[in-house]
Amino acid sequence: MGKVPTLAVWTLVIVASVFLLTLPVNLQTQLIVSIGVVTLMWVIKILKGDGIWRLIALAFGTAIVLRYVYWRTTETLPPISQIESFIPGFLLYLAELYSVLMLALSLFIVATPLPSRPSRAASQKRFPLVDVFVPTYNEDVTLLANTLAAAKAMDYPADKLQVWLLDDGGTLQKRNSPSLIEAEAAEERHRVLQQLCSEMNVTYLTRGRNEHAKAGNLNNGLSQSKGELVAVFDADHAPARDFLLETVGYFEEDPQLFLVQTPHFFINPDPLERNLETFDMMPSENEMFYGIIQRGLDKWNAAFFCGSAAVLSRRALESTGGFSGISITEDCETALALHSTGWNSVYVDKPLIAGLQPTTFASFIGQRSRWAQGMMQILRFRMPLFKSGLSLPQRLCYMSSTLFWLFPFPRAIFLIAPFFYLFFDLEIFTASGGEFLGYTLAYIAVNMTMQNYLYGSFRWPWISELYEYVQTVHLLPAVVSVILNPRRPTFKVTAKDESVSSSRLSEIARPFFVIFAILVVAQIVAIYRIYTEPYKADVTIVVGCWNLLNLVMAGCALGVVSERKEHSSSRRVRVRRRCEFGLNGNWYPASIEDVSVGGARIDVFNRDMELIEVGGEGVLRFKTHHGEQTALLPIFIRSRKSAGDVTTVGCQYRPDGPSDHRWIADLIFANSSQWEDFQRSRRRNPGLLRGTAWFLWLSLYQTARGLVYFTRAVGLWRWRKHSKAGGN
Numbered sequence: 001m002g003k004v005p006t007l008a009v010w011t012l013v014i015v016a017s018v019f020l021l022t023l024p025v026n027l028q029t030q031l032i033v034s035i036g037v038v039t040l041m042w043v044i045k046i047l048k049g050d051g052i053w054r055l056i057a058l059a060f061g062t063a064i065v066l067r068y069v070y071w072r073t074t075e076t077l078p079p080i081s082q083i084e085s086f087i088p089g090f091l092l093y094l095a096e097l098y099s100v101l102m103l104a105l106s107l108f109i110v111a112t113p114l115p116s117r118p119s120r121a122a123s124q125k126r127f128p129l130v131d132v133f134v135p136t137y138n139e140d141v142t143l144l145a146n147t148l149a150a151a152k153a154m155d156y157p158a159d160k161l162q163v164w165l166l167d168d169g170g171t172l173q174k175r176n177s178p179s180l181i182e183a184e185a186a187e188e189r190h191r192v193l194q195q196l197c198s199e200m201n202v203t204y205l206t207r208g209r210n211e212h213a214k215a216g217n218l219n220n221g222l223s224q225s226k227g228e229l230v231a232v233f234d235a236d237h238a239p240a241r242d243f244l245l246e247t248v249g250y251f252e253e254d255p256q257l258f259l260v261q262t263p264h265f266f267i268n269p270d271p272l273e274r275n276l277e278t279f280d281m282m283p284s285e286n287e288m289f290y291g292i293i294q295r296g297l298d299k300w301n302a303a304f305f306c307g308s309a310a311v312l313s314r315r316a317l318e319s320t321g322g323f324s325g326i327s328i329t330e331d332c333e334t335a336l337a338l339h340s341t342g343w344n345s346v347y348v349d350k351p352l353i354a355g356l357q358p359t360t361f362a363s364f365i366g367q368r369s370r371w372a373q374g375m376m377q378i379l380r381f382r383m384p385l386f387k388s389g390l391s392l393p394q395r396l397c398y399m400s401s402t403l404f405w406l407f408p409f410p411r412a413i414f415l416i417a418p419f420f421y422l423f424f425d426l427e428i429f430t431a432s433g434g435e436f437l438g439y440t441l442a443y444i445a446v447n448m449t450m451q452n453y454l455y456g457s458f459r460w461p462w463i464s465e466l467y468e469y470v471q472t473v474h475l476l477p478a479v480v481s482v483i484l485n486p487r488r489p490t491f492k493v494t495a496k497d498e499s500v501s502s503s504r505l506s507e508i509a510r511p512f513f514v515i516f517a518i519l520v521v522a523q524i525v526a527i528y529r530i531y532t533e534p535y536k537a538d539v540t541i542v543v544g545c546w547n548l549l550n551l552v553m554a555g556c557a558l559g560v561v562s563e564r565k566e567h568s569s570s571r572r573v574r575v576r577r578r579c580e581f582g583l584n585g586n587w588y589p590a591s592i593e594d595v596s597v598g599g600a601r602i603d604v605f606n607r608d609m610e611l612i613e614v615g616g617e618g619v620l621r622f623k624t625h626h627g628e629q630t631a632l633l634p635i636f637i638r639s640r641k642s643a644g645d646v647t648t649v650g651c652q653y654r655p656d657g658p659s660d661h662r663w664i665a666d667l668i669f670a671n672s673s674q675w676e677d678f679q680r681s682r683r684r685n686p687g688l689l690r691g692t693a694w695f696l697w698l699s700l701y702q703t704a705r706g707l708v709y710f711t712r713a714v715g716l717w718r719w720r721k722h723s724k725a726g727g728n
Contacts, residue, residue: 064446213328
């Protein structure tokens, strides 16, 4: 078919669609059509229709969404003459348009994402020289030792692999600091890390000044090294043995390839997962991005650099002056610069590194604030929509990634919108209860169904809304500040390997309890007005239900900011590896059941239980992952529990040298398939109805838990105040 006939067909389709979407129908017809579309979408989903059927379902859903937008635009806005109602009403309208825009971009990106690429670890033939960069600022030495040991242990010819520790915590600027304490700490760090790198045969590199944050540190490493490829790992991101074998070969196939990015897999829960206790049962938040969105971006050659767990081409980096450093998200900015000059990227959907997430809620918010501010800087300084050199799909992909971080604005508007009616009797949404049912409720149902279609087993119902809500409270001022002054934000390193030693409220929890209290008051007002103003009961019921949904979300957030005590300093990973337990020169058959970066749990077959004493020392003897060596790892016995002929021993590693860190890395990080198995075990789709019921139960429980924590905190504050007064 030629260009003219094709254009004619598309023009006809668009005209017909516009005609159907704007066709005036009565409320009953609209309600019947909406129910029919939702039913059709669920029938297709239940029958597991894929391919063209999936697109048909999404197309029907899109029609309902567009029909809602048309109705919302033409019939529901308050008259401009009523300025006190029009302004909040128009802001609410803009917030809804933003949500529709992001849905449209999501449909474009992930309606048909690329399938995961097959493993290629066994097909590597050419082995280019690879420099491995591990940038560090203030991370613990033990954490760095494990990451460096894992990097050194990757399956790759030793003469083709050079590992670099790029230390920004021991720069000359820091060692000459006017602050004596800071200078001494930097000098000690410089000495200790130099010694560690010498013992592990790793190249230590620092620089004169801390300029351009992480981007400047990486560029310093780039200027001192010469490898054809550069692999980047954050200080807390330890690679599996097959990382390079799964990634390097793509560069031989495509001379214009600048990036092979792999997902960030985390062995510890983020604060929401830990405090809500969902880590072992529900996919992590980042899995939606790495499991679906990056594959969708990859389809349009727009998968971008995520700062770690990636391999990059030196030739490509040097063509654009190295890692970009205008924004504080140097990774996405670097990818944007390279994509715009004609370079390509590849995304490998296989967890090949294991990292650590922020432990405390405050650190989590700090990390997300940096991401949000960095993406706003890219939007302001680079404006992907008009960036020359990008294809139209790439422009849309980068706009989706940057515009996403504007979510605090619509989320805040959705939160406070019911207050205008309940507290001030302002009608900012002109519609009856029946119209709300026929249009808005249908739109919400279709939107949730489409989200379930797109993300299914990677994101459970209402979890995205919860993550956005808990971030909005603190991200909103951060995003506003960078919009007003885009050069103000500075790079702040995310805290690594923290721990929560006691159950407590987060230090930034107060706003969540204030919002919850206001929502409770608003709900009481809604109930009161239903009984006292029966002639407006239909509208009040709708607004009250809206406020109740916000209350459910806010109640669940109280559990999020109620920090649970951690029973161990780092997350344990199930491994189940045969070993031998050495004690006083004797060896006993044993099994390593789970491991963490600090210790392990071992089942020892031993009838003489008294030989194993808490506080004693022992040795683990086991074969390395590929069985080519026998490892001897010293341990310290922390706990003991007997059951029949088996003694379960909790032990702490007692590394005496660099080789011991290699054995620790082999236990935790060598086998990437264990991470895939764990991810698969969590990826199941509860469905919209069951998922909603589960979330309501979760919210009820977490609301009660949050209020208990709050009561304890208030009681403790009063006790301290009384004690202080008594002391005076």
